[in-house]
Amino acid sequence: MKVGIIGAGPRGILVTSQLFNQYKYNSDQSEPLSITLFDPYGVGGRVWRADQWDGLIMNTPADQITLFTDESVSMTGKVFDGPALFEWASSEEAMII
DSSP states (O other): OEEEEEOOSHHHHHHHHHHHHHHHHHSOOOSOOEEEEEOTTOTTOSOOOTTSOTTEETTEEGGGOOSOOOTTSOOSSOOOOOOOHHHHHTSHHHHHO
């Protein structure tokens, strides 16, 4: 299966992750999976605007952004619990980067 995803921002990355998980855990893998991301700005995209309120990160409140799922998400793949972006940005681990 060949899939093209327009946009390599947070949503495109999450769709890529879910497609991979569905392929890995819920298919017979008889056909190879090929995912191509299209974004002129590369992985991460360009979702940040400099002219908006500082409380927004990536055009969304920072406490609403995460790359992790939790038990509230109904899906067939694995659940990976983790921090929201705001929680991570406030952590000691983020300060190291």
